[in-house]
Amino acid sequence: MITGPRELALDVEVIAQGPYGEPIATGSRTPRDALPGDTLALAPVVVDAEGRLDPTELEATWMLCNGIYGCLLRGDEVSQRPTCTGDEIQPRSPCRFADGGRVTLTLADLPEQIPLEGFTVFDLLTGPTVAMVASPPGGPGLEACLSRLDARARMDGCLLTERVLGLGPLGEMVALLEQAGIDPGIGPDADTLLARPRNRNPAVEELVVSHGDETRVVAAGSVVAVPSDVEISLTVAATDDDYDTYEVELEDQRVSFSDPLTAQWWLDTEVEQLEGTSGELTTRLLAEGPARVRVYVVLRDGYDGEGWGWLDLEVGG
């Protein structure tokens, strides 16, 4: 339940393409996979009891680490991390690359020297991880949050989040390496992985609201009247664009592959959630009115892509 500032998601999208890969086609979903040289825009989705906080009002700093997660808990002093040089996709040691609630990050070019022995393209794809430490308005302040993190003291009021920046698509990464004369170390049975297009973030545009015999499709951000003390079902109305479906020819057959979508639900009011608190695209609630309940949902595609939306339920008396 949302009782104070809470990081629900991280908006990450490629806003400028670098020198590599096929031109990114326009579409209804923002691109998520990035290649070396691409520029990403990052902004946290922080909500409180009043709604979403403007990211620019956060006092925030951003860090880049190699590998997958654990960027903020590597044992070094986060308050003393140096500024990133910008010449490594995955920096050897954690560094800070930007301050503020909305930031951009331009990925470095391919490393000039890649260790040849045992190297595979997956070594590049395991990260990097981006982390944010922030203080909301009225919070303890960014410097206090950083020093508390270093001292392992209570961090009440501080916001911390991490995401893996997915490099891809895999097919274009492999092509890049081959152009550079590097064996990407990928096996012959990876057609399905190589054919996968650049990943895009899913989005929550519509939700299906059901109670009793009544079913409606409503736009995200709407206010929907529902009866009190009646089981209400909410389902994310995901589309083909969210599933990123693509086809691959396998043994003379066309086989389709889609992203595994999951949803995470949040409420700002104490209501009984009958199921679907995490993972399910559908959640069932039992609310007692009169009350207005804000429901947030974050939709994830299993490849670091995520989108979010909200709905207000006006629960009758």
Next chain:
Amino acid sequence: MVGVLDQAFGASRRLARLAPCGLAGLLMLAPGPTARAGKPDRSEPDRSGPHRTEPGAVEPDRDEPDRPAPGCAELGCGRLIGEARIAGQRVPLPGAVVIVMPAPAGASPGPYRAAAEEAEPAWVLSQRSDADGGFRFDDLPASLVRVAVLAPGYERRDHVMEIERDVTVRLPLYLPALAENPFRTVVASQPPSRGHVSEHRLTKEEIATLPGSQGDPLRALQNLPGVARPPLGLGLLVIRGAAPNQSRVFMGGHALPRAFHNLSLASVFPADVLDELRYQPGNFDAAYGNATGGVVLIEPRRGRRDGLHGYGEVDLAAASALLEGPLGKGSFIVGAQRAYIDGVLATAASVTERVTGEPSSLLLPRYYDYQALFDHPLPDGAWLSVRAFGSGDVLRARSSPYAAQSSSFRLQTDFHRADLVYRRRRNGWSVRLTPSFRYEINRLVAGSDAFRRRRRDYIGSARAEVVRTIGRRAELTVGTDFELDAYSTLDEQADPGFLTEASDYVQERMHGLQATLGSYASALLRLGPVTLRPGARASAFTVGDRAAFSIDPRGIVDVEPNERWRVSLGLGRYSQVRSIADRNEVDLVDQSTGIQGASVFLPSAFGNLDPAATFAPQDTQLNVREALHASATVQYRFGDGGSAELGGFLRNQHNNVPPVDDGSSNPFDSVSRAVGLEALVRHRVTDKLYGWVAYTLTFADLLLLQTPPGFPYTKRPSDYDQRHNLVALLSYALPEHWRIGARFRLVSGLPYTPVVGSVALPGGFQPIFGLRNAARLPLSHQLDLRVDKRWIRDRATVSAYVDVQNVYNRVNPELVLYAADFRSEAGYVGLPIFPSLGVRVDW
């Protein structure tokens, strides 16, 4: 009346003055059983049980002549042969006074209740029962007669029966004990021959009736000073802030591989096979090594020779039984215990699942233990004992039909041990030789059967000790002990390809040898009120081709200016070897267990609830922990066997963490330090009421000797830094063999590592932990009650008990619950009110 009393009993004038008028008063007093009956074997301490109290045993005067019965010519005569036995145990009652007289007018054959005022009988015959409780009256007139049997400490029994001419009648009579004396504080009038600054003893009867301990001998120790209350009140032994694996339990001179069953639910041996349990929290004798905390010394008792006896007991968690009796010139005991708590929990889980529809995953513990003891006297006062005992534990995951996946987790730990003990005392020499063989097996299956481990140990050990007593002022002890452990391990890991056949497992085998060898010597010198007890122990430890050594000098000074006061001071060095990887490798206690949407992280102290299953020592260096013990105690003995004592202790232990690979000293080398006070007042307020109050104040820390740069602390609280521990305990014997006991406990919370925040990740939150043990659980207190009732029948005694822990249902914090995002505490987890009950039949 007084004249009759004198004639019947030859009683002293003091008894005559005390006797009320009337035959009833006459029959209620009698001298007690005398030392002439059943003289115990004095060549060894009497370890047969139960011990019979002999309060105020009085040597009787010679019997005066009875008032003779009418001659046989008048009525004809018959014969009466009988036995006096203790009710419930069938044990003969020697020295009981048996009186035969005419039955009162109107009485009919059968049990008879004496009236307050009765006329003097026409004739009276009396005698005492012999060593077998037997009595015999020849030439009783053929008529209705009344037989009365009296003995101090026992209810009298009257029985009316018909004597027929030329007929012999038999009459067994069972006398119930008048008052129970379950509490017998052992307060030696002379200092024991073994050195100790602070030693406490618990008798079998105390263990059985202490509230909250459920009859478990090692959990009963938690009521004594210096022993902390462990997590969930389970049976870990945390002595003066030391981790449980730094203290040892010795049974019959050999260390037990583990003292508790799974999850520390119960000890691996029952209280009924113990002669006595001695607990020494520090500065213990040089005879015991490889421990830096405290020791618990247990000697098994000998079986009873006064007939075949035994018991059967069932409670909510386990069933047990025991049989003992004479065997040739010796005696035997066989006993066993089997837990079925896994069945109880599995049934509860099934019911819960049917109601909620949610899978209920549980770890199900099951255990057994057995004991077989045989003792036989040898010529020249020697004794030979043969002992076999063992214990087995299984901990397995319950497969729920509601769960998507089943778990194959199973941990099995067994040990079986056989001891020979030869003891002899003669002419100031005392010898004890005890070889022992132990077999252990540990098996682990985990990860959906993808991972299997097995370890077998074949362990030979022995202890040889000679004590020479030189007059009344000196005693010298020399001894040696060793343990040789040949182990073999097998690790099997499923090939990550296809798990179809056993041949798909990748196997790794290891074997090796571990040994410990100790030699010790100590002396006892009595110089008036001062007793000196210097000693030393040399130890060698080996694992494969690695070895470590230690020399531990120890000494104690006792000053007893009079019979009441005693001051003891102790100083000594204590060593324990550990292979770095020689730890609980099972790690069942998951550090991130979710409960109902919240998350809980277990304090470090919970780690010792893992079964003590070690698999592979691995190729690492040995480290020998070296501890300095210093303690001082002042004791005052009350006249009734109670005492009050106040002491202080210091334990300073260098953990000697081995150097790093390049040979430089390890930056995490540390010292564990504990200092504190202990107080105990133990008192029998009345014959029916006993109690004690124990208080311990402890400061236990870990100090890093060479803090790495940037490391956040140089000193932190130890995992078992329990600042205050107060136990107040009372037990009261009510009429009709009821007993009620209460225990109140007030304890400081253990340290724990708090969660100070979290990192939001896709789909969840990663907790951020604060500094190790930077927070502390709140104070806890609880009241436990126990009610016992005994029904004493002629041939058996039935006992029942109800033991309720946490009577007022206080949520004493054991664990901190966090919200799903770890940004706030959701509350505490604690044990609710917990009743248990059991029934036992002794015969």
